[in-house]
Amino acid sequence: MSRTYIGEAVSRLEDKRLLTGSGTFIDDVKLPDMATMAILRSPHAHAIVRAINLETALALGGVIDAFCAADLGVDLPVIPLRLAPFDGFERFLQRPIAVDKVRYVGEPVAVIIAEDRYVAEDALELIDIDYDPLPAVTTVDQAAAGQTLIHEAAGENMGTRYTVARGDEDAAFDGAAYTRRERFVTNRHGAVSMETRGLIAEFDPDKPLLRLHGATKVNFFNRRHLAEAFALPETSVELIEMDVGGGFGARGELYPEDYLVPIASRRAKRPVKWIEDRRENLTASNHSRDIICDLEIAATADGEILGMRAIVQGDMGAYVRTNGGVVASKAAQFLPGPYRVPSFTCDVQFLMTNKTPVGTFRGPGRFEANFCRERILDLMADDLDLDPAELRHRNLMTPEDLPYRIGELVPGDPDATLDKGDYPAALNRLLTECGYADWHADIEDPDSRVRALGIACFIESSAAGPPESAHITVSANGGVEIRTGASSVGQGTETGLAQICAEYLDIDIAGIQVLHGSTTLVKTGGGTFHSRNTVMAGNATRIAAETLKDRAIALAALRWNCEVDNLTYKDGAVHRSMENITLQELASFAENRGETLSADALFDNEKHISYSYGAHAAQVAVDVATGVVEVEKYWLTEEIGRALNPALVQGQAVGGVVQGLGGTFLDHFIYDADGQLLTGSFADYLLPTTSELPEITTIAMEDSPSEFNPMGFKGAGEGGIVAVAAAVGNAVSRALRPYGISINELPITPDLLRKALRGGGN
Amino acid sequence: MILADCLREMLDLTGTHLGCEHGVCGACTVLADGTAMRSCLIFAVQARGMAITTVEGLAKDGRLSPLQEAFRDNHALQCGFCTPGMLTTAEAFLAENPSPTRAEVESAISGNLCRCTGYVSIVDAIIDAATRQRKAASE
Numbered sequence: 088m089s090r091t092y093i094g095e096a097v098s099r100l101e102d103k104r105l106l107t108g109s110g111t112f113i114d115d116v117k118l119p120d121m122a123t124m125a126i127l128r129s130p131h132a133h134a135i136v137r138a139i140n141l142e143t144a145l146a147l148g149g150v151i152d153a154f155c156a157a158d159l160g161v162d163l164p165v166i167p168l169r170l171a172p173f174d175g176f177e178r179f180l181q182r183p184i185a186v187d188k189v190r191y192v193g194e195p196v197a198v199i200i201a202e203d204r205y206v207a208e209d210a211l212e213l214i215d216i217d218y219d220p221l222p223a224v225t226t227v228d229q230a231a232a233g234q235t236l237i238h239e240a241a242g243e244n245m246g247t248r249y250t251v252a253r254g255d256e257d258a259a260f261d262g263a264a265y266t267r268r269e270r271f272v273t274n275r276h277g278a279v280s281m282e283t284r285g286l287i288a289e290f291d292p293d294k295p296l297l298r299l300h301g302a303t304k305v306n307f308f309n310r311r312h313l314a315e316a317f318a319l320p321e322t323s324v325e326l327i328e329m330d331v332g333g334g335f336g337a338r339g340e341l342y343p344e345d346y347l348v349p350i351a352s353r354r355a356k357r358p359v360k361w362i363e364d365r366r367e368n369l370t371a372s373n374h375s376r377d378i379i380c381d382l383e384i385a386a387t388a389d390g391e392i393l394g395m396r397a398i399v400q401g402d403m404g405a406y407v408r409t410n411g412g413v414v415a416s417k418a419a420q421f422l423p424g425p426y427r428v429p430s431f432t433c434d435v436q437f438l439m440t441n442k443t444p445v446g447t448f449r450g451p452g453r454f455e456a457n458f459c460r461e462r463i464l465d466l467m468a469d470d471l472d473l474d475p476a477e478l479r480h481r482n483l484m485t486p487e488d489l490p491y492r493i494g495e496l497v498p499g500d501p502d503a504t505l506d507k508g509d510y511p512a513a514l515n516r517l518l519t520e521c522g523y524a525d526w527h528a529d530i531e532d533p534d535s536r537v538r539a540l541g542i543a544c545f546i547e548s549s550a551a552g553p554p555e556s557a558h559i560t561v562s563a564n565g566g567v568e569i570r571t572g573a574s575s576v577g578q579g580t581e582t583g584l585a586q587i588c589a590e591y592l593d594i595d596i597a598g599i600q601v602l603h604g605s606t607t608l609v610k611t612g613g614g615t616f617h618s619r620n621t622v623m624a625g626n627a628t629r630i631a632a633e634t635l636k637d638r639a640i641a642l643a644a645l646r647w648n649c650e651v652d653n654l655t656y657k658d659g660a661v662h663r664s665m666e667n668i669t670l671q672e673l674a675s676f677a678e679n680r681g682e683t684l685s686a687d688a689l690f691d692n693e694k695h696i697s698y699s700y701g702a703h704a705a706q707v708a709v710d711v712a713t714g715v716v717e718v719e720k721y722w723l724t725e726e727i728g729r730a731l732n733p734a735l736v737q738g739q740a741v742g743g744v745v746q747g748l749g750g751t752f753l754d755h756f757i758y759d760a761d762g763q764l765l766t767g768s769f770a771d772y773l774l775p776t777t778s779e780l781p782e783i784t785t786i787a788m789e790d791s792p793s794e795f796n797p798m799g800f801k802g803a804g805e806g807g808i809v810a811v812a813a814a815v816g817n818a819v820s821r822a823l824r825p826y827g828i829s830i831n832e833l834p835i836t837p838d839l840l841r842k843a844l845r846g847g848g849n
Numbered sequence: 850m851i852l853a854d855c856l857r858e859m860l861d862l863t864g865t866h867l868g869c870e871h872g873v874c875g876a877c878t879v880l881a882d883g884t885a886m887r888s889c890l891i892f893a894v895q896a897r898g899m900a901i902t903t904v905e906g907l908a909k910d911g912r913l914s915p916l917q918e919a920f921r922d923n924h925a926l927q928c929g930f931c932t933p934g935m936l937t938t939a940e941a942f943l944a945e946n947p948s949p950t951r952a953e954v955e956s957a958i959s960g961n962l963c964r965c966t967g968y969v970s971i972v973d974a975i976i977d978a979a980t981r982q983r984k985a986a987s988e
Contacts, residue, residue, distance in 0.1 A: 099921070102921045102926060103913070105929030106921060106926070107864070107917070108862070108865070108904035108933055110864075111863075114863070114867070115863035280928070280964055281866075281928065281930040281965075282868070576928065577928020577929065737924075738965070741966065742927065745968060745969075746967070768869070774964070777958055778959045780972075
């Protein structure tokens with residue numbers, strides 16, 4: 088191949104339109120005769136809905152229709168479980184609109200359809216609802232006590248509960264030279280993408296056709312369930328993907344609105360648009376994290392881990408949505424991490440509360456698990472008077488330990504195995520990058536702040552799930568089009584797939600267009616989650632390009648009336664001794680024969696997971712007078728097998744780190760005892776800005792390519808975020824060790840630190 | 850009607866994005882007589898007589914501006930939703946301060962939220978754009 092694109096930091100195909108304001112996000116779409124929809128949401132965390140009066144709202148000029156559950160009949164669909172569908176969850180599923188009772192602030196209660204958003208929002212204020220408030224369950228302890236039941240028919244607030252184990256717990260803990268038990272709390276926060284969610288539905292029951300614009304992430308799964316919910320053939324449901332302003336796990340799941348907007352369109356017999364406002368977004372889109380973990384470790388006097396046991400309690404919010412038990416189950420599964428932990432036992436509890444339902448957010452469960460494990464390792468290092476890096480080296484799995492069967496740590500999941508890798512190499516590279524051996528805290532500082540360096544190690548799974556599709560077509564005008572079932576949520580998917588296509592077809596990347604996500608483009612698709620696009624759609628694109636080359640050679644043989652054996656493919660053309668024929672000419676030849684020059688491919692890794700791995704380090708300066716922490720420098724190493732586009736990889740890593748700093752210091756969905764969200768605007772729900780920006784060094788390592796796809800890719804989307812709280816928590820704790828303070832709870836706020844400093848430790 | 854709605858709904862200039870509608874995220878920033886302004890926080894009638902520049906007005910004759918080019922070359926965007934506000938904010942800032950330090954750039958965009966990039970590449974791009982603009986001016 089003469090052209091090289093894979094591994095190059097090529098400019099993104101997406102950028103021109105996004106830089107000039109000509110991208111098309113869902114709110115930029117205007118359809119003829121389109122109406123607008125607004126949703127009245129519950130102001131109560133827990134209440135009986137006695138009566139709903141829509142009459143006054145309906146009378147307002149410009150209001151087209153209004154409805155609540157009672158207007159829709161009794162057969163409301165339930166939002167399905169897509170992932171981690173544990174037994175028991177079926178009792179806690181959500182219907183698109185509240186029936187008789189509301190269970191969290193923000194739950195949809197009634198819908199207004201109007202000529203424009205101004206009228207729609209005015210009409211919301213005219214809806215009269217008689218609520219009978221009930222006590223709210225706002226903590227997992229209250230949920231477990233069960234004095235107030237959120238779903239009466241279930242008879243309990245325990246969504247489900249299970250224990251997973253491997254090894255001999257008693258042998259590990261009985262008589263161990265060292266044990267320590269700690270409680271760690273990871274705050275409730277979430278994806279909070281810059282673009283809020285939005286949908287436009289065109290529902291014509293006579294055709295029948297339901298076209299839903301604004302879909303993303305798992306469009307083929309969602310199509311299947313929407314078709315079922317509306318009793319339509321799957322082929323009558325079209326999910327259309329636009330430019331998407333950030334996903335991070337939350338966007339593109341099936342939500343109440345994915346049903347309500349189509350229902351509104353069916354009732355109004357017009358296209359209907361709904362755009363989530365920010366206040367809605369913070370109560371209506373999935374929250375995440377919110378894990379309490381009681382973790383106990385047993386070790387020898389030399390710091391060799393003998394076992395871990397834990398109780399993981401996940402606050403699920405009021406309903407179990409599509410992501411099922413992913414968050415808490417992954418928090419449990421990832422607790423042992425990259426270390427040799429001969430015995431591991433975990434009691435995993437999923438508790439229902441009167442809060443917004445929980446789903447995935449970048450690094451679900453991993454962010455929490457890494458925080459807990461890496462904190463207790465640092466505490467153990469201090470107790471045993473060992474250097475934190477030395478302690479990790481004594482316990483990290485070596486290349487000889489891998490592959491390693493971690494066992495069935497998630498019910499229903501196949502037996503999981505850590506694939507080959509060199510974890511100590513990633514830690515050593517980090518230690519070199521941050522100058523660990525020579526690092527010292529006595530940096531001159533006018534504010535006399537205390538400094539420390541903290542480290543953390545992680546493993547990160549990627550690219551599980553169903554096969555992914557790609558289809559490449561060359562047209563007679565020379566254009567090359569890739570279609571894929573994978574979605575783009577803003578991460579540069581178009582560029583990455585075009586790079587692979589351009590390299591394998593040996594053509595200029597500029598002529599390639601990538602269409603993604605929509606169910607109208609390809610027959611099937613797996614979607615975008617779990618850091619899987621480059622692995623899954625990337626390999627599908629490679630296979631399609633290889634197949635297309637074969638097809639081009641076969642067409643050239645027909646054209647020249649010769650054997651394929653004498654033909655070669657290079658430089659975007661098929662060659663024989665003295666002449667060649669370009670892809671464009673072959674496409675034209677094919678069209679004249681009533682055919683197309685195209686190729687279809689599906690890539691299936693048969694759910695073999697490759698683990699990325701690496702290590703993080705943070706240098707912090709803590710002001711002991713104010714409790715303010717500054718992260719001054721940040722380093723991370725991540726083994727990703729092979730970097731498709733180093734600039735995109737770096738963007739994922741840096742973006743992940745800063746998002747992780749938010750979860751560590753700022754992002755927090757705070758509820759009061761009545762279940763009211765106190766951080767329901769961007770003035771209260773704080774996100775990282777440039778004010779919190781450390782100097783960040785990210786090292787993508789390509790020394791251990793995945794064995795489960797021929798291109799060697801591993802996921803690179805989540806390694807940046809998963810160990811941030813772990814590394815920063817260790818750094819701050821190390822800085823404040825003389826003050827008797829250990830960071831066991833997130834977010835780390837000046838307020839909490841100051842209280843601890845004044846109170847003489849925690 | 851707020852200026853942002855006027856631009857997006859009446860004038861079909863949908864490059865200006867609404868991220869919060871309460872003046873925190875900065876995505877809706879436009880230039881009003883050259884000053885960066887949040888179009889979700891002023892009414893359209895208040896902009897009467899002002900020259901409003903949106904992201905659609907930054908490229909000239911189909912060519913990206915030096916700032917836009919610097920964003921592309923530094924991978925200063927991922928999903929692109931905050932980008933129009935970042936560009937307009939930076940455009941106004943560079944007009945005032947053509948030779949900024951890194952800290953000054955960080956301060957200038959500290960009121961604009963981005964969830965994808967982690968900001969580093971955006972700061973790089975703005976510094977790069979300043980260099981490009983100074984070079985272009987001296988030629």
